[in-house]
Amino acid sequence: MFKIGQSSPRKQTLVAGLLAVAGVMTSPLVADCLSLVKGPMVLDVKSCLVIDPVKTFDMNLERYKFIGDLPPVDRQKFYDSYRGLFIKALVARSDAERSGLSPEKGILMGQTIGVFVPPGVAACGALKDQRIAVLMNQACCEGGGQPPCLLTSSYTFKEFKIAGKASTNVIERRRQQKSTSPEQKEADRLLAKKDFAGAAKVYEKLREERKLDILGNFHLGLTYRELDQCTNAVAPLTFVHDRMEHPDLWADEEPVIRRAALLLARCYSKLNRAEKAVIILNGFLLDPQRFEKEIHETLRHKDFGWIRTTKEYQTYTEDAHRALQRIPPKL
Numbered sequence: 001m002f003k004i005g006q007s008s009p010r011k012q013t014l015v016a017g018l019l020a021v022a023g024v025m026t027s028p029l030v031a032d033c034l035s036l037v038k039g040p041m042v043l044d045v046k047s048c049l050v051i052d053p054v055k056t057f058d059m060n061l062e063r064y065k066f067i068g069d070l071p072p073v074d075r076q077k078f079y080d081s082y083r084g085l086f087i088k089a090l091v092a093r094s095d096a097e098r099s100g101l102s103p104e105k106g107i108l109m110g111q112t113i114g115v116f117v118p119p120g121v122a123a124c125g126a127l128k129d130q131r132i133a134v135l136m137n138q139a140c141c142e143g144g145g146q147p148p149c150l151l152t153s154s155y156t157f158k159e160f161k162i163a164g165k166a167s168t169n170v171i172e173r174r175r176q177q178k179s180t181s182p183e184q185k186e187a188d189r190l191l192a193k194k195d196f197a198g199a200a201k202v203y204e205k206l207r208e209e210r211k212l213d214i215l216g217n218f219h220l221g222l223t224y225r226e227l228d229q230c231t232n233a234v235a236p237l238t239f240v241h242d243r244m245e246h247p248d249l250w251a252d253e254e255p256v257i258r259r260a261a262l263l264l265a266r267c268y269s270k271l272n273r274a275e276k277a278v279i280i281l282n283g284f285l286l287d288p289q290r291f292e293k294e295i296h297e298t299l300r301h302k303d304f305g306w307i308r309t310t311k312e313y314q315t316y317t318e319d320a321h322r323a324l325q326r327i328p329p330k331l
Contacts, residue, residue, distance in 0.1 A: 033140035037107050037155070039096030041136045043089035044166035046112065048124035053082040057150065066145070081147050085117040085124055089132075090166075096136050110254050116148030116156045131163040181206075184216050191219055196226045207236060214240055214253050218260045221267075230267035237264040241280070262294050266303035274307040278316050285316075288323035295320050 057064045067075060091108045098107045115136075117127070134157040141149035148156050187202035203220035206212040212220065217236040224233035240260035243253065261280055268277035281298050284291035298304060299320060307313045 033142060035098050036140060037096050037098050037136060037138040039094075039105075039136060040133065041091055041096050041108070042093040042131060042133050042163060043087075043115070044092045044131050045087050045089045045127045045129060046166075047088045048128045049086045050124060051082055051084055051086055051151075053079040056082070064150075078145065080119065082150070083119045084147070085122065085127070086151060086153075087115050087117060087127060088112060089115055092131060092166075113155055114151070114153035116151055116153060118147060118156065118158060121158060122160065126162075127160075129166050131166050132160040133163050134160045181211065184212070187216070188219065191223060194226075196223045199223045200227065200232075203236075212236075214243060215256050218256050218263075221260060221263055225263060225267060230270045233267045234264065234271075237267065258291070258294060262297060265298065266301060269304050269307045269313075272306055274310040274312040277304070277307060278312040281316050282319075285319055285323050288320075289327050292324065292327060295324060 057067055059065055059068045067078060070078060090112050091110060094106045094109045096107050097105045136155060136157055139146070139149060139154045139156060141154050148154060183202060183206055187199045187206070190196075190199035190202065200220060200223040203212060203216055203223065206216060207220060217240045221233040221237035221240070224230065224236075237260050240257055241264050243257055261283065265277045265280040268274075268280070284294050284298065288295060299317060304313065
């Protein structure tokens with residue numbers, strides 16, 4: 001565990017640099033108080049820093065000068081409120097919701113975020129490299145100095161439960177057992193060799209026996225698409241696509257689900273079912289920055305040529321171009 005404080009000026013400079021990299025010593029993050037995140041999450045903790053507010057909040061900086069103007073008793077209370085931890089964590093699963101005019105569920109899934117852990121909740125040793133279940137809360141930060149608003153994250157939680165080592169749990173182990181079964185390995189080998197008919201036969205047998213995992217169902221849909229059998233691809237791809245709303249969804253499954261969603265839309269297009277394809281495509285427009293890659297592919301993939309002249313797809317393309325223009329440029 002790396003502690004801040006009682007160090008030489010050179011070490012203090014190093015600590016400040018580490019905190020800046022961790023996202024602690026930059027300008028405060030102001031949360032949009034009309035759309036705050038709240039609810040259950042599972043986090044894989046990547047790093048943990050102990051905050052020493054005396055060192056963190058440099059009163060020589062304009063934004064922290066107000067601290068020096070506080071009466072000594074109040075200044076000590078202020079410091080004590082920030083004597084917690086700052087963790088970086090991957091959101092492995094999210095049932096949290098963003099409030100506001102357009103509520104969203106499953107927010108922050110798969111993203112790495114900074115989180116303030118209030119004083120007394122935990123030590124870094126209890127969190128580092130652990131998978132933890134928390135009730136996440138996003139503070140309303142409108143220029144106030146209450147925790148965690150002077151840090152770069154407005155996310156915080158007050159209680160946690162250890163769910164195991166990071167990237168492990170019972171459901172995940174069962175899923176890994178399926179994906180490493182000899183039968184599925186053989187199907188994967190056939191797919192790699194482009195023996196699509198042979199791979200489809202093995203994958204289909206595993207699906208009938210309910211032994212096929214998320215990736216296996218996607219691969220089955222892929223083999224059927226390669227065999228130009230989109231009618232058969234719909235069922236396994238729909239199974240994967242529907243997992244997006246499943247309570248047991250984990251972050252490492254999301255990339256597969258996104259690929260399956262795109263492939264399912266392509267198959268619906270090949271089947272001349274424009275309305276079904278566009279329902280999936282419009283889902284990408286709900287978060288164009290997150291799904292930018294998929295949106296670009298929906299506009300250029302040859303499979304969508306089957307519905308290119310339909311009103312549904314033409315309306316989608318107009319909406320997609322507008323959505324892409326709203327994405328801020330990458331730094």
